[in-house]
Amino acid sequence: MQAEIIEIIRSNPHISRKEMASLLDSTPYSVKYHLGQLTNKGIIKHEGATKAGKWIILLKKD
Template sequence: MTLEQYNQLPYDYAHCAGTHCKKASQCLHHTAYTMLEMGGRKQYMIVNSKVIADKQPCPFFDPNRKERFAWGISRIYDNVRVADLSDIRQNLIYTFGRTAYYRIKRKERVLTESEQKELAQSIGITLDGIKYHIKNMTKQGLIKHEGSTKAEK
């Protein structure tokens, strides 16, 4: 985590000194704690390590890596044979549940990385296949990247 990223954390973000935790090296709360000396904050919140000592998984765990989310699934059927369309749709509804399926389709809910992997398995393609199609659709102008990029630094 860079100092700039640390300074973007909310002031009431809880810092965790729990070095005894197995996931401390992967936790954003612990990473924030290690940044305290450089951050220059006068006040900060800290998690009581005695409260979380015996609780696994930790209720405060927050991964310190960026997660890739996907919005919507409207283009998922573009390269599917018409004969397979109904089966794939039913499989997706079975995988996510009817309510979640329609929320994802209407872009009211994001797909997490783990759900993207599950989706790829349920329709019989690999995650690399999804990345390949995303790259091609981006080149064709069918989809676009939203949010920050590494080039904005």
């Protein structure tokens, strides 16, 4: 799921967790968990306000 999340962020950095959950046919809580894992690993970060911010990919995941 984390690779799919990275691809979604790459195509739309301003996407919300709720929108990601819908695209992945998952729950917002599950998406929140995986976003937290990716953030803790230093792969992504969220910049800006909660609703107006965007996701940034820090590392390329091969």
